[in-house]
Amino acid sequence: MPALALLTATSGAAAQGEQDDLKLALPVRCDMTQDCSIQKYVDRARGPERRDYRCGTMTTDAHDGTDFRLRRFQDLDRGVEVVAAAAGTVLRVRDNMPDISVKEASAPLAPDRLAGNAVVIGHGNGWETQYSHLGRGSVRVTPGQPVSAGTGLGVIGLSGNTEFPHLHFEVRRHGKAVDPFSAGESTDCAATQPSLWTAAAAAALVYRPTVVLATGFASSPAEVEREATRVRVPGAMADPEALVLWGNVSGTQSGDVEIFRIDAPNGGVLMARETRILRNSLVWLSYSGVRRPDGGWQPGKYSGTYQLTRNGVLVGELSMSRYITGSRTKL
Numbered sequence: 001m002p003a004l005a006l007l008t009a010t011s012g013a014a015a016q017g018e019q020d021d022l023k024l025a026l027p028v029r030c031d032m033t034q035d036c037s038i039q040k041y042v043d044r045a046r047g048p049e050r051r052d053y054r055c056g057t058m059t060t061d062a063h064d065g066t067d068f069r070l071r072r073f074q075d076l077d078r079g080v081e082v083v084a085a086a087a088g089t090v091l092r093v094r095d096n097m098p099d100i101s102v103k104e105a106s107a108p109l110a111p112d113r114l115a116g117n118a119v120v121i122g123h124g125n126g127w128e129t130q131y132s133h134l135g136r137g138s139v140r141v142t143p144g145q146p147v148s149a150g151t152g153l154g155v156i157g158l159s160g161n162t163e164f165p166h167l168h169f170e171v172r173r174h175g176k177a178v179d180p181f182s183a184g185e186s187t188d189c190a191a192t193q194p195s196l197w198t199a200a201a202a203a204a205l206v207y208r209p210t211v212v213l214a215t216g217f218a219s220s221p222a223e224v225e226r227e228a229t230r231v232r233v234p235g236a237m238a239d240p241e242a243l244v245l246w247g248n249v250s251g252t253q254s255g256d257v258e259i260f261r262i263d264a265p266n267g268g269v270l271m272a273r274e275t276r277i278l279r280n281s282l283v284w285l286s287y288s289g290v291r292r293p294d295g296g297w298q299p300g301k302y303s304g305t306y307q308l309t310r311n312g313v314l315v316g317e318l319s320m321s322r323y324i325t326g327s328r329t330k331l
Contacts, residue, residue, distance in 0.1 A: 022127050024085040024180055025149045026201045027169050028068050028156065035075060037211040039166060039250055039283070040067040042179035044189040053182040055189040056209045057280060058251055064177035065130070065170035069250075070156055071213040073229050076165050079138070079155040082131050084147040085169070088123040095139035099158040101229070109161055115168065116160020119153045132168040133160050164229075164283075171196065181205075210251035212316030215306040218244040224287045236323040239297065243270070243324070244289030247306035249316070252277050252284040256315070259307040260288040265300025297324045 030036035041052035043059045052059045070080060076099070097116045102109070115132035117139060122128050135157030141147060158165045171178045184193030195202055218227040219240035227234065228248050237243075245260050256277040262270040273288045305319040 021125055022086060022123055022171075022196055023198050024129070024171070024196045024201060025083075025198050026204055027083060027085040027129075027131060028167055029081040029083060030068070030070075030156075032204045032206075035071060036068055036080070037071055037208060037213070037250065038066060038205070039069040039164070040065075041181065042066065042177065044179065044182070044187050046187060051189040053179055053189055054207050054209070056207075056251075058209060058282065060282070065132075065168045066180065067166045067168050068156070069164055069166035069213075071211070073165060073214075073231050074233050076135070076156070076158065076231050079135070081155055082119075082134060082153045082167050084121055084149055084151045084153060085129055086121075086123050086127075087148045088121040088127075088129070088146075090119060090141045090143050090145045090147060091122045091128070092118075092120040092143060093139050093141060094118050095134070095137060095154075097136055097159040099136055101158060101163050102161055103163055114161040116162065117154065117157060118160075121147060126174040128172045130168075130170040130172070132170070133157055133162050133166055135159065208251075210249065210253070210256075210308070210310070210315050212306065212308055212318050213248045213250055215245065215247045215304060215318040215320055217302070217304060217320070217322045218246060218287065218289075220244060221287060221289070225285065228285055234322065236325045238325055240292065240324065242289050242291045243297075243302060244287050245271075245304040245306060246285065246287040247308070247318070249284040249308055250282065252281045252308070253310065254279050255310070257309045258286060258288075259305075259309065261305045261307075262290065263303040263305075265298050265302065270302070299324055 040063050041059045043050050043063045044053055045051040048061055050057055050059050050061050095117050117134040117136055118132040120130045131153055134154035138154035141153055156165050156167050171180050180196040182193040183196050216227050218224045220242050224246045245262055258275050261272045264270045271290045301321050301323050303321045307317045308315045
């Protein structure tokens with residue numbers, strides 16, 4: 001991930017045995033079981049294939065860092081803190097790029113702007129860590145400043161080349177990208193190689209190949225993506241044309257089954273539907289719903305539950321509710 005006009009890293013692993021003098025704490029102050037998760041790992045595969053350190057597919061071709069994502073876009077407003085993973089000295093910073101998805105950007109980003117707002121820290125002996133896609137105006141360190149592990153650097157944002165709020169965390173040794181989960185020189189994803197994480201960080205970073213990220217309601221299929229990427233918490237719905245339950249997942253696999261259920265204010269089941277996923281996907285967004293009844297909506301709280309199962313076993317489940325206001329109206 002190039003950044004700050006001089007942060008281009010060369011792909012490859014550091015020489016085996018050279019990683020022993022660096023240990024990394026968690027670079028985000030976030031609950032990795034509830035609010036954050038890893039969207040992408042370092043790509044260990046040579047060529048166009050993609051493999052993370054567990055031989056899974058939670059990465060993209062040539063991805064050179066670890067992406068700590070917010071599960072819900074609304075958490076951008078919470079200001080989830082990014083912190084130094086190890087003691088060192090701040091080398092470079094950038095803090096002036098807007099928080100906007102690349103899908104909405106008016107022009108392509110220059111190669112040296114892809115990382116968005118970022119901080120680079122030098123740790124000595126050839127080691128550097130980079131913290132990218134920070135929120136604009138959140139960076140609170142300056143070049144030359146010494147930092148300790150846990151020093152606040154900024155907050156997770158949506159700047160640079162990204163479609164979802166996350167921290168791209170990159171480790172380099174002598175300019176070469178290093179996988180902190182498996183830091184030896186082998187590129188074999190199944191190789192047993194030392195991790196750079198502290199014991200506490202490693203315990204928080206249990207490998208999760210699939211995570212149900214978020215669920216919610218939309219008023220039509222066309223509104224699903226907008227609702228899934230909404231930063232502000234949605235309010236009540238006024239006589240929507242439909243009630244559409246959506247689910248957002250990272251790491252779906254072919255054969256997974258989604259279960260959508262909507263309950264009406266009176267406790268009755270308004271909709272219950274299963275669909276089978278037909279392909280692997282790094283990020284998956286799908287939906288199911290019902291049209292407005294002929295007699296209009298019953299005012300009150302509608303509850304939705306999204307479940308994902310694999311081989312009959314529940315992988316993840318999320319529930320939410322939203323109010324529909326107004327009296328029943330005929331079409």
